[in-house]
Amino acid sequence: xxxxxxxxxxxxxxxxxxxxxxxxxxxxxxxxxxxxxxxxxxxxxxxxxxxxxxxxxxxxxxxxxxxxxxxxxxxxxxxxxxxxxxxxxxxxxxxxxxxxxxxxxxxxxxxxxxxxxxxxxxxxxxxxxxxxxxxxxxxxxxxxxxxxxxxxxxxxxxxxxxxxxxxxxxxxxxxxxxxxxxxxxxxxxxxxxxxxxxxxxxxxxxxxxxxxxxxxxxxxxxxxxxxxxxxxxxxxxxxxxxxxxxxxxxxxxxxxxxxxxxxxxxxxxxxxxxxxxxxxxxxxxxxxxxxxxxxxxxxxxxxxxxxxxxxxxxxxxx
Amino acid sequence: xxxxxxxxxxxxxxxxxxxxxxxxxxxxxxxxxxxxxxxxxxxxxxxxxxxxxxxxxxxxxxxxxxxxxxxxxxxxxxxxxxxxxxxxxxxxxxxxxxxxxxxxxxxxxxxxxxxxxxxxxxxxxxxxxxxxxxxxxxxxxxxxxxxxxxxxxxxxxxxxxxxxxxxxxxxxxxxxxxxxxxxxxxxxxxxxxxxxxxxxxxxxxxxxxxxxxxxxxxxxxxxxxxxxxxxxxxxxxxxxxxxxxxxxxxxxxxxxxxx
Numbered sequence: 311x312x313x314x315x316x317x318x319x320x321x322x323x324x325x326x327x328x329x330x331x332x333x334x335x336x337x338x339x340x341x342x343x344x345x346x347x348x349x350x351x352x353x354x355x356x357x358x359x360x361x362x363x364x365x366x367x368x369x370x371x372x373x374x375x376x377x378x379x380x381x382x383x384x385x386x387x388x389x390x391x392x393x394x395x396x397x398x399x400x401x402x403x404x405x406x407x408x409x410x411x412x413x414x415x416x417x418x419x420x421x422x423x424x425x426x427x428x429x430x431x432x433x434x435x436x437x438x439x440x441x442x443x444x445x446x447x448x449x450x451x452x453x454x455x456x457x458x459x460x461x462x463x464x465x466x467x468x469x470x471x472x473x474x475x476x477x478x479x480x481x482x483x484x485x486x487x488x489x490x491x492x493x494x495x496x497x498x499x500x501x502x503x504x505x506x507x508x509x510x511x512x513x514x515x516x517x518x519x520x521x522x523x524x525x526x527x528x529x530x531x532x533x534x535x536x537x538x539x540x541x542x543x544x545x546x547x548x549x550x551x552x553x554x555x556x557x558x559x560x561x562x563x564x565x566x567x568x569x570x571x572x573x574x575x576x577x578x579x580x581x582x583x584x585x586x587x588x589x590x591x592x593x594x595x596x597x598x599x600x601x602x603x604x605x606x607x608x609x610x611x612x613x614x615x616x617x618x619x620x621x622x623x624x625x626x627x628x
Numbered sequence: 629x630x631x632x633x634x635x636x637x638x639x640x641x642x643x644x645x646x647x648x649x650x651x652x653x654x655x656x657x658x659x660x661x662x663x664x665x666x667x668x669x670x671x672x673x674x675x676x677x678x679x680x681x682x683x684x685x686x687x688x689x690x691x692x693x694x695x696x697x698x699x700x701x702x703x704x705x706x707x708x709x710x711x712x713x714x715x716x717x718x719x720x721x722x723x724x725x726x727x728x729x730x731x732x733x734x735x736x737x738x739x740x741x742x743x744x745x746x747x748x749x750x751x752x753x754x755x756x757x758x759x760x761x762x763x764x765x766x767x768x769x770x771x772x773x774x775x776x777x778x779x780x781x782x783x784x785x786x787x788x789x790x791x792x793x794x795x796x797x798x799x800x801x802x803x804x805x806x807x808x809x810x811x812x813x814x815x816x817x818x819x820x821x822x823x824x825x826x827x828x829x830x831x832x833x834x835x836x837x838x839x840x841x842x843x844x845x846x847x848x849x850x851x852x853x854x855x856x857x858x859x860x861x862x863x864x865x866x867x868x869x870x871x872x873x874x875x876x877x878x879x880x881x882x883x884x885x886x887x
Binding site: 513515516518519520521522523524525529533534537540618619620624 | 680681682700702704706708710711712713721722724725726753754755773
């Protein structure tokens with residue numbers, strides 16, 4: 311079962327790489343660029359087109375190679391340390407044992423991963439939409455922003471561990487919903503805060519221009535403020551993606567739900583009760599990997615959307 | 629038909645007490661090319677913003693010849709382009725905001741882009757363009773509404789000399805074809821004399837008009853004019869007025885370096 315899913319994952323990743331990775335806007339530019347020189351105007355600069363070096367070359371680039379080497383060394387050191395000191399597995403299991411456990415308990419762990427992932431994604435999508443709407447509302451009037459922004463901050467700074475029991479108690483008929491609410495609370499603030507900043511950081515000359523051409527409030531929002539805020543919004547999404555996962559895991563810990571709807575946090579909890587430490591590590595590894603994947607996907611999305619114009623997503627030529 | 633513009637007794641005082649404009653009186657004829665020249669802080673940009681309706685005057689009156697406000701276009705010192713939009717979409721912006729149907733708008737956009745010589749760059753993004761080309765896009769965007777009055781606030785100040793003189797010539801030939809009223813703000817004496825029929829010299833603290841020099845030279849003006857004795861006379865005349873104004877203010881608390 312594990313291997314079949316692994317194959318599917320690898321095939322999916324390959325598809326992803328083919329679409330995005332092979333043509334990422336922010337890969338470092340080690341390789342010569344094709345330059346397409348256009349008709350010359352005054353001080354005309356040549357326009358550069360992205361190049362497509364081979365996958366092997368990309369994999370051997372320092373961006374990937376350097377952290378990979380560090381990772382291999384760390385894992386090797388960990389395994390050696392465990393073997394040399396004869397560390398019992400219930401204190402610190404070696405990476406090989408963790409990997410073996412991951413494979414042997416895949417049948418229980420994978421469904422849990424899907425539950426956690428479902429909570430994370432739903433909460434994240436709701437956070438993205440609600441965050442955007444709230445910041446658009448804030449941008450409409452300084453008074454609305456002044457009146458409500460502090461409460462968004464309060465919601466953010468209250469530790470989720472402390473309010474999760476309350477939310478779970480209030481929504482005791484629907485634990486799944488409670489988990490989503492908790493994850494949403496953690497995830498929505500970076501989006502609101504970033505997007506609000508973006509909506510307010512519009513080029514002054516462009517504001518004047520819109521004023522001169524008698525643009526309506528709605529037109530200014532659609533044609534000027536939202537596009538200006540786009541990089542900020544996407545930056546918010548990147549932070550929020552990881553936070554939604556953390557929120558979901560924390561809430562699951564507090565809820566401690568079992569049965570068919572149990573997520574990875576519950577698996578960790580149970581494994582720790584039973585001193586199945588290798589299994590705990592395996593679940594932990596899955597959560598971390600999920601978080602990284604969420605981040606990579608969002609980074610790719612951001613680079614893809616901003617590739618034509620924003621500094622963050624543009625290749626440098628020197 | 630481009631209207632005349634009459635500014636009478638316009639004063640502008642900022643909240644901190646700075647007098648940006650003191651009793652500004654100007655009468656600008658139809659299709660006139662007029663420059664406002666002066667040191668920074670003399671209120672020339674403020675005057676332009678008031679004419680554009682982007683700033684409020686403290687007192688005074690602004691009148692348009694034909695009674696109704698004409699179509700205005702404004703070119704800023706920075707190109708002020710939307711970085712996320714292509715050249716075509718940037719130029720189209722004023723028409724988009726006016727809700728003009730796409731086909732009609734596109735025709736006007738193509739025409740405007742051709743006028744500033746940017747054919748072939750319709751699909752480029754601003755970051756792919758040089759400073760001079762960005763400014764051309766900005767001018768194309770101003771032209772696309774077929775304005776009666778073109779207000780330009782130091783549009784070429786950030787460009788190098790070669791690009792600037794090229795854009796100056798192109799602007800003049802556009803003006804010869806289209807004959808809008810142009811109010812051109814600059815701190816460059818040579819540029820103002822080369823371009824305009826009339827140079828209004830302003831001084832700072834408080835911002836006021838100190839001279840009104842008529843450049844009585846025929847158009848089209850070419851490179852020959854730029855090297856002629858007459859041109860030099862006009863430049864000397866304008867800079868004499870500027871120097872006199874700043875000498876009169878020499879007893880102010882300015883460090884010597886600025887004189």
